[in-house]
Amino acid sequence: MIVFWVVITARTDATIGDGQNGDLSLYQTARYGNFSYCFRALEPGNYDVSLHLAEIVFTDGPPGLRVFDVFVQGKKVVSCLDIYAQVGANRPLVVSDLKAFVEGDEGLLIRFEGLMGKPIVCGISVTKDFSANTGEARLLQPIGMSLAAECDSSKEENGHLEVEGDYQKLLKDHEFQRKEFTDMRRAMDELKRENRLKSRECQDALKSLQELQNELMRKSMHVGWHIEFRIFLAGNIRVFCRCRPLKSEEVAAGASMTIDFESAKDGELTVMSNGLPKKTFKFDAVFGPRANQADVFEDTASFASSVLDGYNVCIFAYGQTGTGKTFTMEGTEEDRGVNFRTLEQLFRMIKEREKLFRYDVSVSVLEVYNEQIQDLLVSDSQPGVAAKRLEIRQAGEGLHHVPGLVEANVHNMSEVWEVLQTGSNARAVGSTNANEHSSRSHCIHCVMTEVQGERLKETQNINKSLSALGDVISALATKSPHIPFRNSKLTHLLQDSLGGDSKTLMFVQISPNENDLGETICSLNFASRVRGIELGPAKRQLDNAELLRYKQMAEKSKQDLKSKDVQIKKLEDTINGLDLKTKEKDFKYKILQDKVKELEAQLLVERKLARQHVDTKIAEQQQQQQMKQHQDEQIIAPPRPPLANRILGSKKNFDEPVNGFALNKEHINLTQPLKGNTSYKSTIPLPSTEGIVKLTYSSEKENNPVMADQPRFLKKTGRASICTTAKRVLAAPVPRRNSMIPLPSVPSIVQLPSIPSSFPLCQEEDMKEDSEGSETNCLPEHTQCDSPRDIRYGSKRISTMLKRSLQKKGNMKSPLQQHMRRGGINVGMEKVRVSIGSRGRIAHRVLLGNGRRTGMREAQQKQMPGEKERRWNSGTVARTPI
Numbered sequence: 001m002i003v004f005w006v007v008i009t010a011r012t013d014a015t016i017g018d019g020q021n022g023d024l025s026l027y028q029t030a031r032y033g034n035f036s037y038c039f040r041a042l043e044p045g046n047y048d049v050s051l052h053l054a055e056i057v058f059t060d061g062p063p064g065l066r067v068f069d070v071f072v073q074g075k076k077v078v079s080c081l082d083i084y085a086q087v088g089a090n091r092p093l094v095v096s097d098l099k100a101f102v103e104g105d106e107g108l109l110i111r112f113e114g115l116m117g118k119p120i121v122c123g124i125s126v127t128k129d130f131s132a133n134t135g136e137a138r139l140l141q142p143i144g145m146s147l148a149a150e151c152d153s154s155k156e157e158n159g160h161l162e163v164e165g166d167y168q169k170l171l172k173d174h175e176f177q178r179k180e181f182t183d184m185r186r187a188m189d190e191l192k193r194e195n196r197l198k199s200r201e202c203q204d205a206l207k208s209l210q211e212l213q214n215e216l217m218r219k220s221m222h223v224g225w226h227i228e229f230r231i232f233l234a235g236n237i238r239v240f241c242r243c244r245p246l247k248s249e250e251v252a253a254g255a256s257m258t259i260d261f262e263s264a265k266d267g268e269l270t271v272m273s274n275g276l277p278k279k280t281f282k283f284d285a286v287f288g289p290r291a292n293q294a295d296v297f298e299d300t301a302s303f304a305s306s307v308l309d310g311y312n313v314c315i316f317a318y319g320q321t322g323t324g325k326t327f328t329m330e331g332t333e334e335d336r337g338v339n340f341r342t343l344e345q346l347f348r349m350i351k352e353r354e355k356l357f358r359y360d361v362s363v364s365v366l367e368v369y370n371e372q373i374q375d376l377l378v379s380d381s382q383p384g385v386a387a388k389r390l391e392i393r394q395a396g397e398g399l400h401h402v403p404g405l406v407e408a409n410v411h412n413m414s415e416v417w418e419v420l421q422t423g424s425n426a427r428a429v430g431s432t433n434a435n436e437h438s439s440r441s442h443c444i445h446c447v448m449t450e451v452q453g454e455r456l457k458e459t460q461n462i463n464k465s466l467s468a469l470g471d472v473i474s475a476l477a478t479k480s481p482h483i484p485f486r487n488s489k490l491t492h493l494l495q496d497s498l499g500g501d502s503k504t505l506m507f508v509q510i511s512p513n514e515n516d517l518g519e520t521i522c523s524l525n526f527a528s529r530v531r532g533i534e535l536g537p538a539k540r541q542l543d544n545a546e547l548l549r550y551k552q553m554a555e556k557s558k559q560d561l562k563s564k565d566v567q568i569k570k571l572e573d574t575i576n577g578l579d580l581k582t583k584e585k586d587f588k589y590k591i592l593q594d595k596v597k598e599l600e601a602q603l604l605v606e607r608k609l610a611r612q613h614v615d616t617k618i619a620e621q622q623q624q625q626q627m628k629q630h631q632d633e634q635i636i637a638p639p640r641p642p643l644a645n646r647i648l649g650s651k652k653n654f655d656e657p658v659n660g661f662a663l664n665k666e667h668i669n670l671t672q673p674l675k676g677n678t679s680y681k682s683t684i685p686l687p688s689t690e691g692i693v694k695l696t697y698s699s700e701k702e703n704n705p706v707m708a709d710q711p712r713f714l715k716k717t718g719r720a721s722i723c724t725t726a727k728r729v730l731a732a733p734v735p736r737r738n739s740m741i742p743l744p745s746v747p748s749i750v751q752l753p754s755i756p757s758s759f760p761l762c763q764e765e766d767m768k769e770d771s772e773g774s775e776t777n778c779l780p781e782h783t784q785c786d787s788p789r790d791i792r793y794g795s796k797r798i799s800t801m802l803k804r805s806l807q808k809k810g811n812m813k814s815p816l817q818q819h820m821r822r823g824g825i826n827v828g829m830e831k832v833r834v835s836i837g838s839r840g841r842i843a844h845r846v847l848l849g850n851g852r853r854t855g856m857r858e859a860q861q862k863q864m865p866g867e868k869e870r871r872w873n874s875g876t877v878a879r880t881p882i
């Protein structure tokens, strides 16, 4: 089948449908060949597709029929046979009810495949199937149309032409666009998300910026206020100017204003004269006739509150009579002044701080009249009784007070007001020309605030100007070395508040009446000078009690420090003493270790010596045995007396006691079984007599140096060891022993004499040990040696037993073990004595610490030399229970 693909431009025209019911119709004329329509679905769903095929010219009958098939979404919906059956010549064909299901945003593809010989006109109508989808009608949009390309016969293969690129390209483009659209949508979503994040960040940043701005503003205000306050404290008395309104009578008299408040700003004030500006002044604040009491106090409150922070504060009013000094400071019952408001604020702050601080507030009201101080809180003096004279005293550095002045404790504002009223009523009032209520006195309200032991704070108010005050102010302004505080009672009383470490606020009161211009300018000039006065930085005040308490605390800290130093010194001494003791103990321990090593080395030497001694004894025994054998042989074989005589000596010698023990003939007779055994010859390579002598000598010499000077004789041991060959008797198992006593070999042949009691074969302790353990130190009752080999074996056993004995005793009584077992250094090492050898010497004794000597030494001292020698010879270990 040949497929033609031609790309044409989709065209929509008036026949496209009404667009309102969701219909979309496309009519397109294709001149040649096959083509396809592609639609992009706006939303998934079922679509009805109808095809209008017109002017399909079937020039030929079935054999030559130019037919084509129609595919919707790749599925053939109309076949050539259908078309052939329905279409006659020049009759259009409408194929309807073709369902197309579109998923997602995939496109709807209608494709015509076939061989077209002549142009056709077709139309496609796509309608959303609303029966299956109830959503909003959204249609397919044509995204392209492909027409059949020119037939390229060169690409015909196996009777077919491969579909070339356009459709595939279209599909790829569509797929690409779809992916691109998906990517774009994803990117757009990402951008939206980022945008939201950025928006949120921006909002957060904006919010934090606003907070920062607010914080900055607060800080700026705070810093500004502090700077302003510090500037004020560091350089100037703060001066507020207040002008009263014109009185009704002044207005009635046609008085005109002499102050220009209209242009007043930033504390500037211009005095007018005849309608022209005469002079301009600048103060910290200016309050015109319209300012009320609250406005004034708003700027005054910070002063008042600093009283509770421990500062001396002085607020007073200065000005011409009748200008409102009393009104500003006291006010009226309906319109309270600075005094009342200040106290009100103090109580409010006290209330706020009541969990942290406790304040006691007292108020005094006094009057300075004719340089006399009168207590206005004292009731009228009784007739004929002179009022109590009050004087100013200086109680401490910078602390002036009036002893005897009544201080009324107040707890709330009603009590304050009551006190103030009492004082106000008691004032001396006279009449003046300027003000019928004016007085020639100065009323001072002292508010003493005690804050947890801190000194009293004073708020003092003055409602009259005094020349003394002026002098003081002038002296302060010119930085005069002498400030005439004591020129008047008023300045004297106010000295603490006007001094260099106070906060001072002065109200300069003026009249707006042009008739008072002279007085007004005079007051303003004075106030300007006051404003330039430098008082220096304000200082917090501490009272003497608090200072005393601090001093006591400092003194106590010093004492504590000293006692701590003493304790530290004691501790250091203790530590040093402990260090010394530790070093001393280390030193002693080292000495002990050295001694232990020395003893162990000595014990080693003793063991060697003992071993040598035992070997010597064994050799002697062997020699005696050999001699005995020869004697026996002589007895049995008389034909050889000369040789026997030569070897063993005469019979007389034979009968001689050997080492104190005499051989009994009867005993010899008991050896009859030996008679027949004449063929025995010792196979033991016996050492020569000289060798034995030398060995014995060297051993004895080593153990007993005294022997070196004595004549050398062949030493004969007092013990005999005879091997019998008459009868082979299996030796009973010989228990191990610890004693170093030489063992008699054949007690059955040679009956040794009874052993003296002073010659213990084994010590009681050894016996005890033997009875308790499996080992024994005692001689076996019968020991027989059947052969020289047994003799040698017996010698080895003896040697082994001796070694074990020594080893055991060494282990049992090792000084090191003793020391370790005792765990102290005061164990008497002398209690351990190891004595080995026939001429043994007393083991080296070491006295350690305060080791107590035991009865061993006394026992030795009581012993006879011979006994001692035998004792040593017995090879036992004299032990004293430790």
Ligand SMILES: Nc1ncnc2c1ncn2[C@@H]1O[C@H](COP(=O)(O)OP(=O)(O)OP(=O)(O)O)[C@@H](O)[C@H]1O
Residues within 6 Å of the ligand: 243, 244, 245, 289, 319, 320, 321, 322, 323, 324, 325, 326, 327, 328, 435, 437, 438, 439, 463, 464, 509
């Ligand atoms: N700012 C003001 N607003 C309204 N009235 C005022 C103001 N200042 C003063 N007055 C009124 O002016 C009158 C005189 O005021 P005040 O007695 O306070 O003057 P003073 O300076 O204390 O006088 P003196 O020096 O004679 O005692 C009072 O009647 C007072 O009410």
